[in-house]
Amino acid sequence: MNWAVADVVGIREETPTARTLMLRVPDWKGALAGQHIDIRLTAPDGYQAARSYSLSSAAGDPVVAVSVELMPDGEVSPYLVRGVSVGDQLEVIGPLGGWFVWRTEQTEPIRMIGGGSGVAPLVSILRTHIASGNTAPVKLLYSVRSPEFVYFRDELAELTEAAKAEVTLQYTRHAPQGWTGTLGRIDAARITAWAAGDAPDTSTYICGPTRFVELASDALVATGVDPMTIRTERFGGA
């Protein structure tokens, strides 16, 4: 596998601090839901910087999507969120990663917990699951600070509306007007209540900041969930 020159064919402002880039990658042969790509930028003097971004597009989508959250002190994300335009080219390599993935032949129920931008690979799994016609239950608990920072907001609402997936939003700072759910950081009790009644063979995918993933996975293990059925992806320091 080599670096490929991808065309930026679409850009959506996802939140005030994040953008989704739609990329057409030459000879793209599909991905597994949950995989990532690396994006590499090259300065005029040859200096390069590369970072990994989870795909949010469904496994079979011919155009791949990554959502990039602006890291204020970042090196690559400011360029991708503020500098890139449709028609630009970016070097990418992938798809990458063979563990934090969901395969269409999996038949067990799926439970996913996402924190902030960590929802991206989970949305890929959700989209792939629905596109595959898989009838096993799939649910997503998505922790986000306030309504304007919800990734894929309309799509997630539509999926819930159409009863294709159970999507539960957990607002940590501000909830929308008329919100009847809980407000505040996710804690063990919240996760335990949300997961109560799930089938024992449910597979779990958790992605988010390190502390968030630690808390969510510990809470599930404490309720008796087999650690080997929990796949995690963490970002940020600890």
Place this chain on the structure above:
Amino acid sequence: MGIITPGFFGKQREADPKLPPGQYETKDFPVLSAGPTPNIHQGEWSFTITNESGEKTSWTWDEFMTLPTETVDTDIHCVTRWSKFDTTWRGVSLDTLFENVETSAGYTMAHSFGGYTTNVPLEDLLDGKAWVAFEFGGEPLDPEHGGPARLLVPHLYFWKSAKWVNGITLHDTEELGFWEVNGYHAYGDPWKEERYYYDS
């Protein structure tokens, strides 16, 4: 060198000879783990080396603590592209642990609590190149970073430094471990950028 990205100039302007290709420096200590962090008490920790004929050499935590330790100052490089400079560890050299192990095997598999594995050639564990570390920055090693003890093989990408390590088995032929089966390179030299299985 790839295509020039118009308008991109980067931050890390000085080429740092300590930084392997494709890496960036971080001051954080990110966490790469496949699943939940296991909570292993020292009392239930033990470490076992099993040679190719099945002979075992084991240490309990208390026995392990009587072994000579070394302080290791090193840079570490994660396959997910971050590098962290000047980290300080304390642990027991694998040379010490292998002192009385009879083997003519060339390959090892490190095993961890929770069932994770990673494969490392034996020569990469010996001659002052690897430790079982139980302190980081002068403090007991945090569980999310592999505590109570992890393998430390800093000249390879850091997934080879198996967290929650509880043993090493010796093998005549190379087998692939957990991360290697799941897409990472069999050897993982950061200076050759051996990240993924197809980076031959």
